[in-house]
Amino acid sequence: MTDKPTSALPASIEETIAMLEAHDYLAGRSLATVLFLALKLKRPLFLEGDAGVGKTEIAKVLSKALGRDLIRLQCYEGLDISSAVYEWNYPAQMLDIRLSEAEGVTDRGRLEGDLFSERHLIRRPVLQALSPSANGAPVFLIDELDRTDEAFEAFLLEILSDYQVTIPEMGTIRASEPPIVIITTNRTREVHDALKRRCLYHWVDYPSAGVELDIIHRKVPGCNDRLAREVVSYVQKLRTLDLFKNPGIAETIDWATALTELDRVALDPETIADTIGTLLKYQDDISRITGSEGRKALSDVKAELAAAG
Template sequence: MKNPLDTMPDAVRQALVTIQEGFESTGYLCSDAIATSVFLATRLDKPVLIEGPPGVGKTELARATATWLGKPLIRLQCYEGLDESKALYEWKYGKQLLYTQVLKDKLGDLMVGAQGLRESIARLHEFDDTFFNPEFLEPRPLLKALWEPGGAVLLIDEIDKADQEFEAFLLEMLQDYQISIPEIGTVKAHVPPICFLTSNNTRELGDALKRRCLHLHIPYPDTALECRIIERRVPELNASLRRQLVAFVQSLRGLDLKKSPAISETIDWARTLVLMHAEMLDHELVRATLNVLLKFQDDIALVDTELFTLIHAAEKSA
C-alpha cells in the first residue's frame, strides 16, 4: 500500500531546493531552516517573525525573497513613536481643503431652486461623499503592500523598536491581511503580501503577535555555510585564507564578547584582507584590522591578549 504522505516530503524537499537555488541566484545563501520558513510562509499565508543577532541577514532574507519572486519590496522601518499615519495611511489634507473650496463655489449652482434649509440639505445628501474617498488617501507602506495588485513582499523591520500599541495595531493586518480605515471601511488585500517581521530582541514581543507568526531564529551560520557565503560575496579571496578567516571568526563567537562579529562583519573583514593583499592570517595584520571585526574597545583588548592562540587554532583547523 503506497501512502500518499510518503511522496509528499519529496515534493517539499524539491520545493525547498527550488527556494534555495532561487535565493542563491540573487546572492543569498540560506540554510534549510530558512528555506522551510519561506516555504511555509507562502503555503500557509502566514507572516514570518525573524529573530537573531544583528547582522545575520534578517533584512537580507526579505530582500532576497522579493528579488526572487519578482515582487516589489515594501519596507517599513519601525521606531519609537511610529503611528498609523506614518505606517498605514494619511489623508491628503491639502487636496481635501481644495475640494471643499471647490464645493463651496459650486454650491450655489447645486442649490438653485431649493426651497428652505431642509430641501437644500436633502439635495446635498444626493451627492456622493467624496470627501473621504480613497483618492484622497496617501498610502503608507502597509496600505501600499495591500494595494499592490500582484502582491508584494512586506518587510516590517525591527518591530521591537516600535511601541506596544503599534504591535497591537498590526495584528489585524497580519492575521487577515486587511486594515480598517474608520472613514471608509476595511481594505483587504487581493493577493496577500508575504510579510517578514524582524526583531533584534531589545524587548520581548507580545504573545498575540508571536502567535500569528511563524517564528524563525537565524543563528550565526556554521563554518561550511559561512565559507560559501564568503566565497560568493568576496570571490577574490583565496581558498585557504578564506577557511582560516572563517575559522578565526567562528572561534571569536565562542568568546565572551560584548558584540560577536556577524556575517556582515566577516564579509567586511574579508574585503579588507583582499585590499591589503593578505596571503595568510598573520599576527600583525590581524591586530591592525581587528577593528573591522570588533566594534568595542573592550572586545578588541580581550581578543588581543589571546590573538596568538586564536590565529594558531584557526590555521590548524583550516
C-alpha cells in the same frame, strides 16, 4: 513601482533551497522548510536571531527571486499609524480648501469628498502592502519588530488577522491577496504570544564555518582561499568569546572585502589591528581582540588550519 516578471512560488523544499541559492542565500533545510510552508499556507514567517545573521536578507532575496515588490516597514520606538499605515496630505488639503473658498464652493459634502479622496491619501508601508500590485502580492518585511511598543504590536496583530485596515474617511481597505509577510526581531524584548501564534517561526542562527566560507567565496570572489579560510575561522572563534556584539555575516563579508582590497593574503596581528573596525563596532570588543586574547585566537586559528592541511 517598476513592473517585474513574477515567478511562480517554489513547489517543494528542494526548489526553495535552489531558489535561495540561485541568489546566493545559503539556507539550511529547516529554514527552507518553514519558508516553503509559509509561502504555501500564506502565513507570516516570524524570524528571530541575533543581529547580522541574515534575517532581513531573506525578504530581499524572496523579492528578487519571485519578482515581487519589497515593502519594508522599519520598526522603531514610537512608530505610529501615520508613519506605518497612512496619513493625509495636509498641505494639499489646505490648498484645496483655499481654492474652494476662492471659487465659492459651499457644498460641504462635496468638499469633504474631495479632501478625503485617493489623491490626498499618502500610503505608508502597511497600506502599500495591502494594495493590489501588477507583480502579485508583495513581500512585506516588518523589520525589527521588537523595537516597537506593545500598542503597535497589538495593532499589527489586527492587520495580520484579516489583512485589512479601516480608514474612517474612506472605509475598509482589504488586500485582494495576502502579502508575503516576513517579521524579524533581534529579541531585545519578547514579542507577545498572540502575534507569534499567527506566524510560522524559525530561529536563524549563525552559519557553520563551511557555509560561511561558501558565502565568502560567493560574495567576495577576489578573496584567495587561504585568506577566506583564516577570516572565517577567526570570526567563528570570536563568536565564542562572549563579545558585547558578535560579528554577523555582513561584517564577515565586509572584512574579507576590505582585506582583499588591501591585497592581503593572510591574517597577522598588525593587519587585524588596522582593519578590525570593519568587523567589530564596539571599543570594548576591539580592545579585547587587539590584545592578548585576539593574538591567542589568531594563533589557535593558524594551528587548526595547519593541522587540517
